[in-house]
Ligand code: ADP
């Protein structure tokens with residue numbers, strides 16, 4: 001019996017290992033369906049090689065892939081498994097086919113209901129949810145079986161108990177593996193992102209410093225020249241233009257400098273209200289030009305210490321991206337909400353623009369990654385670096401064609 005249990009466990013590991021080896025770095029929708037197919041294979045194998053007990057009872061682990069896919073993928077992804085399970089059950093035939101159909105239908109309807117809550121949980125929460133779904137399914141199964149069974153002998157209870165234990169242990173191990181894989185992928189992504197930021201901030205800070213000096217010297221000499229009495233008014237205006245342009249160049253250099261460590265000169269201790277209002281005002285004309293309306297709601301009272309210029313620039317970039325995403329959809333509304341939640345400030349920026357695929361989301365923050373014709377691909381980099389400087393976190397939710405929501409949480 002132990003051998004069959006181990007064999008069944010191997011079946012369960014099969015999709016997990018394939019996913020780990022082949023699709024760990026990118027889970028595209030195609031790969032998601034491949035995982036469903038692999039899970040279907042597991043399910044069939046579990047049914048084909050059940051664990052046989054003395055009394056002629058059998059235990060199988062078919063509901064484990066079923067539950068896990070139902071929790072991660074909801075109705076849409078578990079439906080093929082539901083078909084496969086019942087299709088194969090009909091091929092096997094024999095007693096209990098209809099009971100199995102009814103039972104699997106109940107599970108098919110109930111378990112995916114948890115899916116949404118499940119996806120909002122932490123790693124540990126998801127494991128608990130899966131265990132709960134497992135306990136529920138197995139209990140329901142033996143409850144139904146108990147009804148069909150006239151005499152509830154001690155053997156029946158022993159069987160129930162052992163099946164229970166096998167199922168729960170198997171779910172626990174498989175879910176722990178899956179969650180560990182997910183955590184590893186996430187950690188690596190965070191690490192890569194901060195590596196990139198480090199590289200670019202070192203580079204840009206040194207270049208910006210180098211360029212700033214000649215700019216200052218040149219503008220100093222031009223100032224002197226402007227004061228000269230021997231130059232004509234025409235020449236004076238040329239010098240003014242040159243000075244203006246130099247000033248602009250200096251601004252651009254300063255923007256680059258914001259990639260690097262926070263500068264104490266601009267540090268403030270505040271609640272983001274002033275910065276949001278400022279950015280709303282300066283972005284209004286640009287929004288209007290693209291038929292976008294900006295709607296801000298501000299309820300935050302928590303304060304935080306941050307670099308004012310950096311935060312302004314970060315909001316400008318976020319607003320600009322939102323507006324640009326809606327520009328292609330013929331306009332819309334950009335919702336901005338700043339609120340407080342216990343010990344952190346929550347900033348939500350929501351547009352109804354073109355949206356992104358999950359692959360595109362994972363590219364965000366890479367230097368020079370842009371899908372726009374005249375994009376710089378530096379906006380998101382600056383946003384990530386700024387939020388990192390205030391120890392905050394950015395979540396991106398996006399649906400292609402529907403829009404994007406940036407959720408920024410900043411601990412105080
Ligand atoms: P740029 O705006 O110059 O292209 P960013 O770094 O600001 O560079 O943005 C990088 C890319 O991220 C954009 O080209 C776009 O594809 C994507 N992006 C950013 N914000 C959004 C958004 N709100 N909606 C859709 N796509 C976005």
Ligand code: MG
Nearest residue numbers: 317320321379
């Ligand atoms: Mg941008």
